[in-house]
Amino acid sequence: MILKVVIRNLLKHPFLNLVKVIGLSLALTGIVFIALFLKNELSYDSYHSKSDRIYRYTITDPDFLGGKHFARTINPGYIPELKEAIPELENFTRLMPVRGGLIKYEERFYNINEAFECDSTFFQVFDARLLIGDKQKVLGNPASMVVTESFAKRVFGETNPVGKVLTLPAGQFYGEQQDFTVQGMMKDFPSNSHFYPDFITTPGADQFANSWAWTYLLLAENANPENVKSGISVYLKNNRETNPEEMDTQVHLQKLNDIHLKSHKLREIEPAGSLTNIYVLTIAALILLLISISNYANLNMGMTGFSAKYMFVNKLLGSSKYSIASYFFIEGLFIVVTTSILSLMIAFPINSLIAKMYGLNLLNGNTFSVAVIVLLFNLSALILGMTPVVSFVSSLFRNRTKRNVSPKMAKGRVSSALIIFQYGFSIALIVSVIVISKQTRYALNSSIGVNEDNIVCFESVHSSIQQKFKVLKAELLKYNSIESVSAMMEPPGGEANDMFPFEMEGYKTDEQNQEYDRIGVFPCDYSFASIFNLQFLSGENFSKKNTDADGSGEYIINEAAMHRLGYSEPDKITGKEFRLIFSAPGSGIEIPGGKIIGVVKDFHLQSLKSAVEPLVFFKRENLWLLNFVISYKPEMQAQALNDMKTVWNSLFPEYPFQYEHVGAMYKKVYKAELLQARLLSVFTTIALFISSMGLFGMALISTQRRVKEIGVRKVNGARVSEIVTMLNRDYLMWVGVAFIIASPVAWYAMNRWLENFAYKTGLNWWIFLATGLLALGIALLTVSIQSWKAATRNPVEALRYE
Amino acid sequence: MIQLKKIDKYYDAKFQRTFILKGVNLEVKQGEFVTIMGPSGAGKSTLLNIIGLLDEPSAGEYYFWDEPAHKIKEKQKVQYHRSHIGFIFQAFHLIDELNVYENIETPLVYRSVKGKERKAMVADLLDRFNMVAKKDLFPSQLSGGQQQLVAIARAIIGSPKLLLADEPTGNLHSEQGEMIMKLLKKLNEEGMTIIQVTHNEDFAQYGTRVVKLIDGLIREDYQVENRK
């Protein structure tokens, strides 16, 4: 019986009920995905069964490369000794990146995205499922490799990989050719792992002594990390420092689970996730929850008026408070069940979209979590959405006559508060979207070489290719589609971390400390400045006179370096004698002395989050030019790429032809921000949509309730415009109030967000003005549709007998 | 002043046309006090709505203040509603959200009468209707009769030239009813043209003329002999 009435009443107001369901569904879908994404982010690396005991070990030293904090540890050959010295240290494993990006199998090169040379203890520290092989033995010998399932499939197809021999080619960083034998195969690492190598292997010989490696320590159960830290400090002091009195090496241990979100060191395995993203998304989810449920409650409350008569007559006929409450409960149940079904229908296509774009299948294996979220959401919608209705029902039973049935006054105030609150959030969200997009665009546009986006980069090419840079350049420049060819030590968006001691005419260094008075260096090819359009404040680009002979070296510095060297006028520093001092035992490399020949304006190679560092650019034959950059005539893109391929394949037939546009490389640098901007704009749209639908519904309800009043006013000589103004006025006022409340909050939040950047766009007043106008415009449009309809209605119809 | 020539009003249902008014001819001169009588459903309210420019006839010609009604623009209609016409509805139609005082004040607001003046005018009427004590109450807190009084007060406060009263005394006891009729008569004597609908033969005697409407046709139209 109740069910019949419920269904009939739901169908009587199809539009308003649709508004309820759509609002709730959009929010629920959004919340499900945010929650799953957060779950993925927050559970990084916790799949290792010993994750709470694993720490990553790093050191900093103010005398070493300016005290920069690297994620890797230098020369970690001594780590095994730590294990002997410190009882609370149960185990360790070191991961050394396999460089060069290529591995050879049966005369073909294969790309490797990520791979490590590691200690045989890898499987004692980390968890990984071995498909072939025994964890205890598989890495037991030198040059034993364990490949992942997908890598094996790529290289060996369906055949058993065990016993296959892979060859790391010679050359990169002066290493020698090295063979590895596959001993096992493991499952691919999950998406919430901060590393996912194609393979791991034990080194051929112990190369850890002179290298950089990410070092992970497994502490004994119940060990105190502070003890381990001080144990390491003591060890370093006694065994490694040249003069123990002046020990200023700092030891750091970072929990494995913290690496993904909290570690922002140099040379991470993969760029860290963004904690800001986590906050932003959490807030977005909360806002969605609040907006959608308040919207639902608001519409519920507005619609009680429609069923008031039914309620009242029922009451007269003797039904109890509970049967009336159960009517509303069943109605609510109907709504949330429909909502859940609709959400699921939206969720699947969205999930496959996310999977395609970000390689993250969020719904996969999360059925239980999804069920919990949906249940909780429905429960809160049901309870919070019912509350105002229940208070209406009880007021119905408190008053004995029909006269006070419509709970007018109190209701008006509550719904206005809810609308203020919804619009406040929407306004704050819009401001955030604008600011974040603006800053990201600013950052991208300030990066070098992205404006025309006609520059491609061959990142970290193999050393045997580096040696042939000159040939490649000469060959490429024969094509008229190619504009310019250059090379640089770090790729666009990379970190220029290396620093050398130096000498400069007129610059006084403490003789004693010369080793520590260093400046950032950046080897590059002649055309570096021209290909990226760097602006010379003084002097000029490298000339042909630059040679490796001492005295004829040419140096270009950036503005920051000029200030670092104690000058403020570019013209004064050009022409000064300058030399970098480089000493790598046995390398035979020496950088020739020479002059500073030019000063360029500071430019952003790295992310705008960090300040521009002083840099000295120099060119030396075939040295450290790891990344090739090639610019082409923008209108000849297809031709140019084709020409590059032709040249590449003729010069380096066995190496894959692999390049990336500089613009795309910078987009990777700002991946977190771009994602934030995109997600936020999606959620802002949803929030604004829900709020506006709610407003539309409220306007519909209130004009329906005011039909008679509007008629009366018209009969008394009110113009249509006056009626519309009257109906709109309140809503606009509420949006205005929402704006006044939301603006300072948004201003504060965005100021905090911008603090992430060393270089930022301002928070202009126009952002707020535009947002306010936008919100007002949307609200006005939404409400005016109703108001106009109501105001132009023939009053005779409205004033027909009640 | 008001002239209806062969006015028809009908509604088209699926297969048939229902006539509510059929060939109504009626002329009302300035200063008249016309009473329209007739059984329920005869079309009295419909006729009043047409006269008051709230509804349009389906056929025929209607001259309002000697102007053809179908040529009156929406804007001009609003002006007439502001300054020429006062309405008392059968179902009162008070605004639930406004209290007694504000309800009465409404037409003055649309006529842009100044606040002070408004106050004085409303106070005067409240006094006349013995409603001063009720001025802060909302319609839902009034009896049917009190609501009717408020509706009447609202209709006459702007001193319209034409007052259209649809059963103004329907919910009043006879004493109150007579009071209202006397008031209307006085207003009529002061120059207000009044067209009222009533079922009460006695109250018809307060007017100058009676029109009997049956099934959309004018059956009788005569001057009142012994006006009360």
Ligand SMILES: Nc1ncnc2c1ncn2[C@@H]1O[C@H](COP(=O)(O)OP(=O)(O)OP(=O)(O)O)[C@@H](O)[C@H]1O
């Ligand atoms: N929009 C409409 N559609 C169809 N019929 C209508 C419409 N409006 C009014 N009617 C019909 O027109 C007829 C006349 O209505 P009207 O309100 O004018 O009667 P009345 O004479 O005022 O009656 P009462 O004395 O009961 O107030 C009625 O039968 C009514 O059902």
Ligand SMILES: [Mg+2]
């Ligand atoms: Mg009637």
